[in-house]
Amino acid sequence: MLVYTFDNTLDGLLSAVFDSFYYHEMPNDLLTAGDAIPLFCDRIHEVHTDEDKSKRVWKGLENKLSYIGLSIITISFLSEERDKNYALFSYICKAFKNPNKISIEKNFSDPDVLLCTQTYRRVCYEAKRMKQFLRFQQAKDGTYLGVIHPDHNVLPLIIDHFKDRFNDQCFLIFDAKRKYGYYYDKEEASRITFSEGETLPFDNETGKMNSDILSDNDKLFQDLWKTYFKAICIKERLNPKKQAGDMPRRYWKYMTEKQN
Amino acid sequence: MLTESTIEKLRILAESAKYDVSCSSSGTVRSGKKGMVGNTVGGVGICHSFADDGRCISLLKVMLTNYCMYDCAYCINRRSNDIKRATLSVSELEEIVMEFYRRNYIEGLFLSSGVVRNPDYTMERLVRIAQDLRTIHRFNGYIHLKSIPGASRELIKKAGLYADRMSVNIEIPKEESLKLLAPEKDHKSVFEPMGFIREGVLENKEDKKHLKHVPRFVPAGQSTQMIVGATPETDKDILLLSSALYNQPTMRRVYYSGYVSVNTYDSRLPVLKQPPLVRENRLYQADWLLRFYHFNVNEIVDETHTNLDLDVDPKLAWALRHPEQFPVDINKDDYERILRVPGIGVKSALQIVNSRRFNRITSYHLKKMGVVMKKAKYFITCGELTNMFSGPTIGINEIHPERLRPLLLSDKQKKEINDRKQLSFDFDA
Numbered sequence: 223m224l225v226y227t228f229d230n231t232l233d234g235l236l237s238a239v240f241d242s243f244y245y246h247e248m249p250n251d252l253l254t255a256g257d258a259i260p261l262f263c264d265r266i267h268e269v270h271t272d273e274d275k276s277k278r279v280w281k282g283l284e285n286k287l288s289y290i291g292l293s294i295i296t297i298s299f300l301s302e303e304r305d306k307n308y309a310l311f312s313y314i315c316k317a318f319k320n321p322n323k324i325s326i327e328k329n330f331s332d333p334d335v336l337l338c339t340q341t342y343r344r345v346c347y348e349a350k351r352m353k354q355f356l357r358f359q360q361a362k363d364g365t366y367l368g369v370i371h372p373d374h375n376v377l378p379l380i381i382d383h384f385k386d387r388f389n390d391q392c393f394l395i396f397d398a399k400r401k402y403g404y405y406y407d408k409e410e411a412s413r414i415t416f417s418e419g420e421t422l423p424f425d426n427e428t429g430k431m432n433s434d435i436l437s438d439n440d441k442l443f444q445d446l447w448k449t450y451f452k453a454i455c456i457k458e459r460l461n462p463k464k465q466a467g468d469m470p471r472r473y474w475k476y477m478t479e480k481q482n
Numbered sequence: 483m484l485t486e487s488t489i490e491k492l493r494i495l496a497e498s499a500k501y502d503v504s505c506s507s508s509g510t511v512r513s514g515k516k517g518m519v520g521n522t523v524g525g526v527g528i529c530h531s532f533a534d535d536g537r538c539i540s541l542l543k544v545m546l547t548n549y550c551m552y553d554c555a556y557c558i559n560r561r562s563n564d565i566k567r568a569t570l571s572v573s574e575l576e577e578i579v580m581e582f583y584r585r586n587y588i589e590g591l592f593l594s595s596g597v598v599r600n601p602d603y604t605m606e607r608l609v610r611i612a613q614d615l616r617t618i619h620r621f622n623g624y625i626h627l628k629s630i631p632g633a634s635r636e637l638i639k640k641a642g643l644y645a646d647r648m649s650v651n652i653e654i655p656k657e658e659s660l661k662l663l664a665p666e667k668d669h670k671s672v673f674e675p676m677g678f679i680r681e682g683v684l685e686n687k688e689d690k691k692h693l694k695h696v697p698r699f700v701p702a703g704q705s706t707q708m709i710v711g712a713t714p715e716t717d718k719d720i721l722l723l724s725s726a727l728y729n730q731p732t733m734r735r736v737y738y739s740g741y742v743s744v745n746t747y748d749s750r751l752p753v754l755k756q757p758p759l760v761r762e763n764r765l766y767q768a769d770w771l772l773r774f775y776h777f778n779v780n781e782i783v784d785e786t787h788t789n790l791d792l793d794v795d796p797k798l799a800w801a802l803r804h805p806e807q808f809p810v811d812i813n814k815d816d817y818e819r820i821l822r823v824p825g826i827g828v829k830s831a832l833q834i835v836n837s838r839r840f841n842r843i844t845s846y847h848l849k850k851m852g853v854v855m856k857k858a859k860y861f862i863t864c865g866e867l868t869n870m871f872s873g874p875t876i877g878i879n880e881i882h883p884e885r886l887r888p889l890l891l892s893d894k895q896k897k898e899i900n901d902r903k904q905l906s907f908d909f910d911a
Contacts, residue, residue, distance in 0.1 A: 328836040331847040354528050358585040368586065384586075386514040387521045391584060442484060443581050449489050453496035454543060455533040458742050458757055464536030468529070478587070479531055 223250045223262050226311075228269040230254040232299050235307065236276035238269040239314050248315070252308045279314070286317045291327035298341040300375045309337045349376040353383055355469065357478045358393060359430070359444075360437040361423070366393040369429035369476050375400060381411050398426060398476075429476035444478050451479040484577060491568040492578065498548035498559050499594060501744070502651070502707065503737040505529075507540045507589035507624045509702030510646050520583060520590070520623030522646065527624075528589050541592035541626055542582055546570055546607060550596030554664035555751055556653065556712050558744045559596050572611055580619050590624030590646070591615070601632035601671075609637055612644035624702075629679065631671040638678040647702035647734070650675045655723045659713040663750055676733075679704050683732045703734040710765060711758040712741035712751055717790045718783040721768055725779035728772060738765040764790040771796055774828055775821055793895055794887070798824040801861060802883040809877045812843050812864035825858030860886055 226241070226249040228234035238252060249267070251260065259266065283292060298310060312334040313326075320326040330336050351372075358366040366388070370377070377397045381404045384395065389408065396403030404411040416422055424431045431440075474480040511524030529538035545559075547569035553561045570578075575593075582588045593611060597604050608627055615621040627645040629638055641648060650672050654660040657669045679700055686699035706727065708720055724736040740757035768790060771777035775797070782796050783789075791799040801808065801824050810819050812834060821831045830853045834843055837851075843864055849855050860878045878886055888896065 322840070324839055329840040330833040330851055331837040331841055331843055333850070336850055350528070353523075354530050356586050360585070366584065383523070388519065388584065389514050389516065390519060439484070439581075442489075443578075443585060446484075446489055446492055446578060447582065447585070447587050449493050450496050450542070450544075451531065451533065451539070453493045454500050454537075454539060455535045456500055456537075456742060457535075459535040459537075459740075459759065461536035462534060465532045465534060468536065468538065469532040477531070478585075 223260065223264055225249055225259065225263050225266050226252045226269055227255050227257070227266060228252065229271050230304065231271060232296065233273060233276040234269060234271040235299070235311060236279040236314070237271050238311060239279050239318075240272075240275040241267065241269055242311075242315065243318070249311075252311045254304060254307070283314065283317060286320065287325055287327055291317070291325055294327060294338050294342040297345050297379065298338050300379070301341050301345050302375050303341065306337065306341055309334045309341075313338045345374045345376060345379070348372050348374050349379040351473065352376055352380050355473045355477055356380075356384075356395065357429075357476065359478075360440045361431060361435045362437050363435075364392065364437070366391055367424060367431055368393065368395045369398050369424055370395065371398045371473075371476060373472075377402075377404065381406075385411055396424075398429070427475070428481060430481070448479050484574060488570075488574055488578070491570055491574070492544065494566045494568040495545045495548055495570060496543065498565075498596075499543045499545045499592075501558060501739065501742065502543060502592070502594060502628075503537075503739045504626065504649060504705050504707060504735065505538055505540045505543055505592065506705075506735065507626075509734055510624075512622065512701075515622055518620040518622040519580070520621055522589070522622075522624050530586065530588055540589045541624060542579060542588045542590070543592040544570070544575070544594075546575065546593060546595040546611070547598060548596050549598055551599070552597055552664065552666050554653075554667065555745060555748045556663055556709055556741065560745065563745065572607075572614065575611060576614055576619060579615060580621065583621070583623055588623075590621075590626070592626040592628075594628035595630065597630055601630045602634050602637060605630045605633035605637045605641070609641045609644070612641060616644045626702075629675045631667060631675065633675055635678045638675055639682050642679060642682045642700045643697050645700055647705060648679050648700050649705040649707070650679075651707040652723070653707065653709050654713055655708055655715045655719050656713070659715065663713065676704065676706070680730060680732045700732070703732045705735040705737065706733070707737040707739055709741050710738050710762050711754060716783075716788040717761070717765060717768070718788040720765060721772075721779050721783050724769060725772055736769060738762050738769070760792050761790070764792060764796060768796045771800075776818060793891060793899065795824075797822070798857065798890065801878070802887055805878045805883050808861045808879065809863045810861060812848070812862050813838050823858050823861045825854035825856070825861075857890060860889075 224247060226238050228238050242248060295310065295314065298306065316332065316334060317326045326332070326335060330339065352370050356368045356370055358368045360366050377395065381395065384393065385406055392407055394403055394405045402413060402415045405414050423435060507522065507527035508525065510522050512522045514521040527540055529540045531539040533539055548559045549567050549569065550559045550561060558565065579591050583590070593608055595604050595608055608630070612625050612627055615625065625645045626647045626649065627641050629641065629648050629650045631650060652672050654663060660667060660669065682699050683703065686696060689696045708723070710720065720738070727733045727736055740759050740762035741754060742757045743751070743754045745751060746753055768782050771782060772779060781800055790796055794802070801822070807822065810823050812820065817831060817835050820826060820834055821828065830851050833851050837843055837847065845855060845859070845864055848858065848864065860881065
């Protein structure tokens with residue numbers, strides 16, 4: 223049994239594909255450095271991430287896959303479900319080996335293609351949900367803050383949407399799970415992190431902005447929104463199951479209308 | 483400046499507006515502009531929240547005022563109802579919209595109003611708010627304006643320049659029923675504004691062919707709504723009207739609103755313990771068949787089937803009535819026929835026709851793709867179902883529709899049907 227290990231980056235994954243073709247061998251599994259090595263492992267090949275290799279692989283892929291097919295690779299990688307790495311690896315290999323004129327990404331009867339496509343859809347779906355459920359609070363200096371806690375690393379996918387929509391307001395969107403965020407200053411968005419020991423401007427549990435920096439009328443708009451949320455419901459049609467299906471409970475903790 | 487009293491007003495006016503179903507922010511793509519706030523994303527739009535009744539909250543759905551000079555029996559805001567009345571000032575409403583939007587609470591505004599003085603007076607105030615939002619507040623998000631029945635052509639043409647979508651509610655599908663419940667309204671006052679909107683959009687389209695810069699006119703088209711269960715109309719009446727509306731250009735959505743007994747004292751209306759939610763759901767399913775599944779309205783309802791089957795969905799009901807159309811061969815038949823198989827949706831049908839160019843599709847693949855095999859297996863043949871080792875195919879033509887039907891019901895449904903039977907049996911005895 224042959225196992226490849228890589229450094230858990232997309233460049234690393236593409237380099238692994240390069241190595242696989244270079245040595246004319248197909249590994250039985252693709253693990254990240256530090257994973258437990260399976261029992262009957264004969265040989266481990268450690269993939270060195272090399273940007274030249276990954277670029278070459280990507281260029282080749284551009285000839286083999288459509289825009290969507292390429293997005294399936296980049297976006298499903300953001301899922302951070304690392305057990306899907308091998309499926310993604312095989313998907314890329316199959317794209318190169320595909321003798322057909324029709325691109326492999328359309329073959330949903332192939333388990334790897336189907337799995338990657340489904341992961342891609344799940345990540346896109348969560349990105350959409352973050353566009354839906356993110357709530358901004360305004361600080362005294364006019365900056366808006368939104369805190370999210372997504373299952374997948376979707377922040378890079380949604381930042382353009384918010385840049386386009388709120389191009390005249392400064393805002394910070396922070397991923398509380400991965401501890402990084404993007405700050406937009408009306409010109410461009412830059413990635414930021416809070417260093418160890420620095421006090422966060424918000425409560426990690428509720429996502430509420432600290433009261434000393436919250437703008438004066440923000441409370442009023444939060445109350446208005448909560449009132450509206452209650453008023454718009456038709457009591458005769460209560461349907462908590464549908465509500466929880468469309469708006470899963472795990473997102474509620476940072477949503478204004480669901481906070482007390 | 484907003485105060486505590488605004489909260490109370492918003493509460494009253496939201497409660498008055500909530501029986502309007504439409505809330506979608508779909509149908510138009512417009513990216514952000516420098517110096518303006520907002521964009522619209524198109525596709526299916528964005529729902530920002532879901533209320534406790536499971537309905538989506540995409541737009542700020544609110545009435546400018548719930549004072550109304552009409553006395554329509556089905557409406558909560560009718561003149562003779564003793565409810566709290568309120569009116570939002572223009573500046574209050576505009577501030578709420580802008581601040582809500584900036585906090586990512588909403589996609590935009592869905593503004594409607596009770597009719598005060600006369601339709602034109604009311605319509606003019608709605609148009610003014612849309613105009614202010616676009617020109618003063620530089621709002622680039624979604625605006626859905628209700629067009630007041632009976633409003634003039636000029637005002638509708640003006641409203642269309644600022645709104646993304648407009649709607650006029652039909653409410654009651656047959657004119658004689660409408661006359662009974664809302665003596666002050668008629669179908670002309672509904673269909674005329676609809677015609678104005680359509681005219682405007684078509685003119686706009688024509689202008690675009692010849693001129694370089696043409697302002698947008700209701701880019702997301704129009705929608706309408708019908709109340710279900712308040713009047714004796716059958717599903718056939720409702721669906722025939724929907725289908726006729728969809729055949730007109732610019733009509734994007736018809737909404738169905740299960741009647742909620744709001745005015746229980748009015749003897750012209752039925753007293754319902756529960757809104758007809760199942761019937762409403764079946765109508766939406768039928769609506770989907772019309773819009774996405776290439777069904778013709780006559781295939782869903784006809785002279786002998788004037789109402790939709792409440793126990794099974796309309797697609798399955800159609801399939802049970804037409805065993806001669808099955809089985810469908812997943813590997814050979816064209817997309818249209820695969821789309822008609824119960825348990826296969828648009829997404830799976832597309833996946834099937836794409837994948838079968840590579841290899842034969844078997845029931846294992848179908849299951850993986852998300853096809854509901856519990857239903858679909860009686861209506862298809864694919865790779866291994868015709869395999870000589872797996873025994874003879876058992877499909878709709880072998881079992882016969884009347885014996886297949888109970889197999890497709892859930893245990894809960896069977897129990898309900900059984901209870902109903904027992905109840906009627908007791909009466910007979």
